Amino acid sequence: METGKHTDIELLERYAMETLPEEVLAELEEHLLICSSCQERLAEAEDFVRVFRKVAPGLRVERPSPIEKLRFLWARIFVLPRPVWAGAFAVLALLVVAATQWSIRPAGRERVMVALSAARGVPVDAPETVAPSGRLLTLTIDLTQLPPFPEHRLEVADATGKAVWHSAVRAEDGKIVSPIPHGLDRGVYFVRLSGVSGVNGAELLREYALRVE
Amino acid sequence: MESTEASATDTGAHPADGSPEESVSWTELVAEIQSGDASAMEEFYRRLSKGIRFYLCRQLGPQDLDDRLHDTFLIAVQAIRRGELREPERVMGFVRTVVRRQVAAYIDTVVHSRKEQADLESGASVTDSRGDPESVAIARQQEEIMTKVLRSISGRDREILTRFYLREQTQQQICDEMNLTETQFRLLKSRAKARFGELGRRQLVRKNRPLSDLT
Numbered sequence: 001m002e003t004g005k006h007t008d009i010e011l012l013e014r015y016a017m018e019t020l021p022e023e024v025l026a027e028l029e030e031h032l033l034i035c036s037s038c039q040e041r042l043a044e045a046e047d048f049v050r051v052f053r054k055v056a057p058g059l060r061v062e063r064p065s066p067i068e069k070l071r072f073l074w075a076r077i078f079v080l081p082r083p084v085w086a087g088a089f090a091v092l093a094l095l096v097v098a099a100t101q102w103s104i105r106p107a108g109r110e111r112v113m114v115a116l117s118a119a120r121g122v123p124v125d126a127p128e129t130v131a132p133s134g135r136l137l138t139l140t141i142d143l144t145q146l147p148p149f150p151e152h153r154l155e156v157a158d159a160t161g162k163a164v165w166h167s168a169v170r171a172e173d174g175k176i177v178s179p180i181p182h183g184l185d186r187g188v189y190f191v192r193l194s195g196v197s198g199v200n201g202a203e204l205l206r207e208y209a210l211r212v213e
Numbered sequence: 214m215e216s217t218e219a220s221a222t223d224t225g226a227h228p229a230d231g232s233p234e235e236s237v238s239w240t241e242l243v244a245e246i247q248s249g250d251a252s253a254m255e256e257f258y259r260r261l262s263k264g265i266r267f268y269l270c271r272q273l274g275p276q277d278l279d280d281r282l283h284d285t286f287l288i289a290v291q292a293i294r295r296g297e298l299r300e301p302e303r304v305m306g307f308v309r310t311v312v313r314r315q316v317a318a319y320i321d322t323v324v325h326s327r328k329e330q331a332d333l334e335s336g337a338s339v340t341d342s343r344g345d346p347e348s349v350a351i352a353r354q355q356e357e358i359m360t361k362v363l364r365s366i367s368g369r370d371r372e373i374l375t376r377f378y379l380r381e382q383t384q385q386q387i388c389d390e391m392n393l394t395e396t397q398f399r400l401l402k403s404r405a406k407a408r409f410g411e412l413g414r415r416q417l418v419r420k421n422r423p424l425s426d427l428t
Contacts, residue, residue: 010384010399019381030305033264033312047355048406052378055359056371159368161375188368204390209369 007031007038009045016046059160111136111179116191116208133186133212138179141193143171146205149195153202154178156210159188168196184212243301246293254290262286265312272316285315358412362405370401377402 007028014020015028032038114131116139131137139154154176155166169178176193189210194202245253266282273281289311292298298307363371373391376382388398 009403013402017378017381026306026309029268030309032267033261033305033308036263039264039267044406044410048409049378051352051355051359051409052363052374055356056363056375056379059360059363059371159371161372190369190372207391 006035007041009041012038012042013045013049016042016049111138113138113140114210115140115142116210129208130211130213131184134183136179136181136183138177139191140178141176141206141208143174143176146193147195149197149203149205151196152176152205153194153196155192155194156180156184157190157192159190161190164189186213187211239304240301243293243298243304246290247296249294257290258286261289261308265308268312269316273319281315281319285312288315355413358409361412362408365408366405370405373398373401374405 011020011024011028015025020028032042112132112135114129114137116129141154152169152171153166154169155163157163164184165180165182167178169176189212191208191210192204193206193208194204196202242253242257246257262282265285266278269281269285270278289308292307292311293304298304363374366374369391373387373393376387376391377384384395384398387393388395393401
């Protein structure tokens with residue numbers, strides 16, 4: 001690192017997190033002695049790291065419960081104009097008539113097959129695989145392009161990284177088909193597929209994003 | 214806090230703005246100090262005082278900062294005048310060594326004096342580490358802003374930031390395991406930090422000055 005050039009932001013962040021290797025530490029600190037711009041950037045990085053570490057571990061991303069949603073809607077109803085009320089009643093009446101004419105089948109408890117796929121170079125905001133909440137899911141993974149292992153392991157982690165389910169699984173005909181014994185709440189999950197061998201233990205092969213909604 | 218513009222492009226080395234300030238021949242400056250030139254010592258202090266103060270404050274806190282800065286500067290200049298700096302072009306490394314030794318010596322002194330303080334009659338006095346009400350309020354606001362930022366991004370983005378800032382995984386490891394390119398990773402981090410900074414500028418009146426302002 002030349003003293004005439006500014007420091008890469010990642011180096012400053014790692015310095016703030018005290019994870020910078022010794023071999024670059026001296027050069028960075030010498031540069032910080034004389035560069036007020038990098039001093040400022042380091043202070044900003046330290047602020048961010050400190051606050052992130054304080055907040056992130058305890059953060060729970062919660063969606064509004066059904067009761068909260070109803071409360072919100074109920075509070076909104078009374079500000080609607082009268083024509084909207086009239087239209088709403090008309091729609092309600094039609095629905096009642098329709099319900100008496102047709103039978104409504106209760107939602108089944110049959111499993112939903114969810115095929116997971118991953119591709120390299122996908123943008124960060126690419127859509128995840130989507131699955132319905134409250135339903136029993138069966139995950140399927142094609143192992144065609146993956147290195148072979150005698151055994152595999154699947155883990156489902158929530159958005160904070162906490163594992164909500166894991167199991168040893170076996171491949172058949174180049175695929176893994178694994179039912180999850182319980183439904184998943186709404187949210188974003190990460191499904192991690194690892195290959196297990198007696199010599200090297202578990203090796204992470206793929207991670208899939210799964211949105212349950 | 215980082216500006217939005219800087220963060221949007223901050224995927225690599227920051228463009229130089231002429232810092233370290235004007236180009237200076239450290240070798241000539243050291244030679245002038247060794248000859249006893251007072252103006253050279255003033256120049257030396259001017260160029261290094263902010264950086265030394267910054268380092269001392271990060272390591273030891275803001276208490277007695279001026280005294281410690283002056284002690285460090287004095288030690289460095291006296292050592293230079295005694296000819297202990299064999300390679301003048303390495304003066305930055307020399308100053309860094311002096312500063313680090315000062316920090317270590319002060320910490321050693323504090324640890325030593327705590328062990329020797331055995332005044333059981335009066336009991337131990339413990340400094341409240343929470344800080345003044347103003348800084349507590351600022352810290353709370355920063356946490357609220359961070360909560361807002363983290364809730365506004367996707368779970369995958371949160372996972373990436375958690376891996377880097379909490380689990381201290383390397384960029385390479387995160388990119389490999391989550392199928393990211395280096396650019397995607399850097400952009401995600403800079404977006405989150407820019408958002409944090411942007412919300413901070415809107416909501417905070419930062420009376421508790423950042424370390425770089427303590428000069």
